[in-house]
Amino acid sequence: TQLLEQSPQFLSIQEGENLTVYCNSSSVFSSLQWYRQEPGEGPVLLVTVVTGGEVKKLKRLTFQFGDARKDSSLHITAAQPGDTGLYLCAGTSGTYKYIFGTGTRLKVLA
Amino acid sequence: DTAVSQTPKYLVTQMGNDKSIKCEQNLGHDTMYWYKQDSKKFLKIMFSYNNKELIINETVPNRFSPKSPDKAHLNLHINSLELGDSAVYFCASSQSSGRWNTGELFFGEGSRLTVL
Numbered sequence: 001t002q003l004l005e006q007s008p009q010f011l012s013i014q015e016g017e018n019l020t021v022y023c024n025s026s027s028v029f030s031s032l033q034w035y036r037q038e039p040g041e042g043p044v045l046l047v048t049v050v051t052g053g054e055v056k057k058l059k060r061l062t063f064q065f066g067d068a069r070k071d072s073s074l075h076i077t078a079a080q081p082g083d084t085g086l087y088l089c090a091g092t093s094g095t096y097k098y099i100f101g102t103g104t105r106l107k108v109l110a
Numbered sequence: 111d112t113a114v115s116q117t118p119k120y121l122v123t124q125m126g127n128d129k130s131i132k133c134e135q136n137l138g139h140d141t142m143y144w145y146k147q148d149s150k151k152f153l154k155i156m157f158s159y160n161n162k163e164l165i166i167n168e169t170v171p172n173r174f175s176p177k178s179p180d181k182a183h184l185n186l187h188i189n190s191l192e193l194g195d196s197a198v199y200f201c202a203s204s205q206s207s208g209r210w211n212t213g214e215l216f217f218g219e220g221s222r223l224t225v226l
Contacts (some may be wrong), residue, residue, distance in 0.1 A: 008197025033214075042200050043153070044115070086151055090215070096141055096165050096206065098215060100153040 002027040004091055004101035012051050012107045013079055021074045021104045022090035028092050032072045037086040046074075079108045113137050116201050116218035123191060124226055130187045131221045133201030137217070141165075141207060142184040144176060145200040147220070153200070164174055191225045198222045 003103065004025045023032070026054045031050040035043035047056050049065035051060055060083075062075040072089055090099040114135045123129055143166075144156040158166035159178040173189045184201060195198065197218040204213040 019222070035215075041219055042202070043215070044217070045214045048214070078161075088153065095153060095157045096143075096160060096204075097168075098143075100145075103151045103153075105151070 002091065002093070003030075004089055004099055006087075006089060006101040006104045008077075008104060009102065010090070010105050010107075012109065013108050015080055015108055016078050017034045017108075019076050019079060019106070021042035021076075021087055021106075023072045023074075023101050025070050025091060026071050027091070028093070029099075030069070031091070033090045033092075034063055034072070034074055035088045035090060037088060038084075039047070043086075043088055079106075081108045081110050084108050112218075114190055114201055114203055114216050116199075116221050118221060120222050120224075122224045122226065125191055125193060127191050128187065128189045129191060129223070130185055131199055131201075131223075132169060133184045133186070133218060135182055135201075135203040135216070137205075137216060139203040139205045141204050141206050141213075142181075143179065143194040143202040143204075143215070144157055144184065144186050145202060145217075147198040147200060151198070157184075157186075188223075191223075195224055196225045199200050 034046045037043040047063045052067045052069045054065045059086045060077045087104045088100045116133045141160045143158045156170045157176045162178045176189045178184045200220045201218040202215045
């Protein structure tokens, strides 16, 4: 069974701080996605990474796919209250099955 | 115009009842999904349909029966509801790209089911 463990589970930080969320698995994935979910809504895609070692930037968010394609990280620089939400990684192995991570709940305090 | 829409948004019912959740997508995607999100926010795949064909059935009890009348619709019927069925159910869609499906998942707003 493929599992994606995220850490930390919960994170509460002050506005302006930096943070990193990790997504780890013992399985290899052909691609890894990161989603953000806000209360009462469905997850929304932030990024897809497909190549081992790939780094993608989305404004203050930096995403990295591990060289072995088993893990990924999301780094947020100078977090803002608008970054508050549930962050989910999702891996796929070239099938229609997207395996979601255990989630990281981020709260950024003003 | 909502891309993936689910109804109802909230559902409160008694144990043993049967209920349905409907989902429609207007994105022209060929693949649709049902996911269950539990109280710990863990999203677990239940079913996936590609071009109306069931392609993933993730060891879900047979009280759950999905139906896809066409590519734009995927409904979920649940028989004999149990307390453990209480969760938020999300419908999603994506456009497959051949064998290597790495397309974006578009989610509906979710249907919160509470079984009393």
